[in-house]
Amino acid sequence: MKTIIVTGANSGLGLWTSQYLLEEKYFVIMACRNTDKAKEDIKKIKAFQEHKNFVIKHLDLADLENIKSFVDGLTELTELHGLICNAGITYEGEFRYTKDGIEETFGVNHLGHFYLTQLLLEKFSLQKIVIISSALHDPANQSPFEKAVYKKVLDMAYPQIDKSRNLAKQTQEFYCTSKLCNVLFAYELARRLKGKAIVNAYNPGFMPSTNFGRTQTITNLFFRKALYLIGSLFGFATTPQKSARHVVRLITDETESGKYFDNDKPVKSSTDSYDESKAIELWQQSEQLINTIVERK
Numbered sequence: 001m002k003t004i005i006v007t008g009a010n011s012g013l014g015l016w017t018s019q020y021l022l023e024e025k026y027f028v029i030m031a032c033r034n035t036d037k038a039k040e041d042i043k044k045i046k047a048f049q050e051h052k053n054f055v056i057k058h059l060d061l062a063d064l065e066n067i068k069s070f071v072d073g074l075t076e077l078t079e080l081h082g083l084i085c086n087a088g089i090t091y092e093g094e095f096r097y098t099k100d101g102i103e104e105t106f107g108v109n110h111l112g113h114f115y116l117t118q119l120l121l122e123k124f125s126l127q128k129i130v131i132i133s134s135a136l137h138d139p140a141n142q143s144p145f146e147k148a149v150y151k152k153v154l155d156m157a158y159p160q161i162d163k164s165r166n167l168a169k170q171t172q173e174f175y176c177t178s179k180l181c182n183v184l185f186a187y188e189l190a191r192r193l194k195g196k197a198i199v200n201a202y203n204p205g206f207m208p209s210t211n212f213g214r215t216q217t218i219t220n221l222f223f224r225k226a227l228y229l230i231g232s233l234f235g236f237a238t239t240p241q242k243s244a245r246h247v248v249r250l251i252t253d254e255t256e257s258g259k260y261f262d263n264d265k266p267v268k269s270s271t272d273s274y275d276e277s278k279a280i281e282l283w284q285q286s287e288q289l290i291n292t293i294v295e296r297k
C-alpha cells in the first residue's frame, strides 16, 4: 500500500483529500497540529470508519523542532510515495509569529513545508509532491485582496510593521506572498527532482465552506454563507470536495511535473513565479534561515 502524507488533514481540503486517498487504497498519514480535534473531525465520516488505512500524527508547521520530531518519528515507514503540502493559514490584525519567531503566514505556509519536504527527501524517495497554492499568488488576479510582493527571505520572515498602512492589508499581502513562495518552491523542487519525482503546485479555487480565515463572529459566518451562495451561483466559488478530487488525481495519474494546476489542467502562473533566480534565492535563503535557527537551539 502506497503511503501519502497530507498536512492540515483534519479540515477542509486536507480532510476531503485524505478521505478520497483512503478510498483509492492509499495509506494516509494525516499530519495535524491538533490530533484530538482531528480524531473528533473524522468521527462522523464513514470513509474513516470503513477504511482503517490511516494514522493521525502530530505536526505543527509553526515549530521547526516539531517538524524534525515528526519526521524522526516515522520509524515504521520504509517507503513514502507522496506528500501533499496543504496546511495553510491567514489572519487579520496584529502580526503573529511561529514558535521560532517567524511571521506566521510565511512560517507555516512556506518555511514549515519547505523544511518538512527537505527532511523527508533525506529519508525517502518521494515520487509525487503536490503543493497547495492559490490564485492570489498572482498580482494579476482580479480580487480585492492585497497583492503578492516577493522579498528577500529575512524581510518576509521578519517584516516591519508599517504604521501608515492598515494591518489587515499587510497580513493579506503576507498570505498572497506566501502562496507565491509555494509556486516558486514547487517549480524549483520539480527542477531539482527532474526524472525522480512529479512535483506540482495546485490552485484549489475559492472554497468559502472550509475553515480557512474563519472567525466565529456572526458577521463572518453570515458573510461566508452569502459568499458561498453567490459564488456558487456565479461560478467563482467551488467546494473542497471538488478540489480534493483534482488533488488526488495529481497523485494517482499526473505525469507532467513543474506545473501549476487549476482544476485538472496546467495553467499559467504569475510572471514572478517563473523567475528562476528568485526561486533559487528563496531556496538558499530559506535553508540558511532554518540552519541558523536550528543551530541556535
Ligand SMILES: NC(=O)c1ccc[n+]([C@@H]2O[C@H](COP(=O)([O-])OP(=O)(O)OC[C@H]3O[C@@H](n4cnc5c(N)ncnc54)[C@H](OP(=O)(O)O)[C@@H]3O)[C@@H](O)[C@H]2O)c1
Pocket (backbone or CB within 6 Å): 007, 008, 009, 010, 011, 012, 013, 014, 031, 032, 033, 034, 037, 059, 060, 061, 062, 085, 086, 087, 088, 089, 108, 132, 133, 134, 135, 203, 204, 205, 206, 207, 208, 210, 211, 212, 213, 240
Ligand atoms: N479556502 C479557500 O478559499 C482557499 C483558496 C485558495 C487556496 N487555499 C489553500 O488551501 C489550503 C487548505 O485550506 P482550507 O481552505 O482547507 O482551510 P482550512 O479548513 O482552514 O484547513 C487548513 C488546515 O491547515 C492546518 N494548519 C494551520 N496551521 C497549521 C500548523 N501550524 N501546523 C499544521 N497544520 C496547520 C489547519 O489545522 P487546524 O484545524 O488545527 O487549524 C487545517 O487543518 C491552504 O493551503 C489554503 O491556503 C484555500
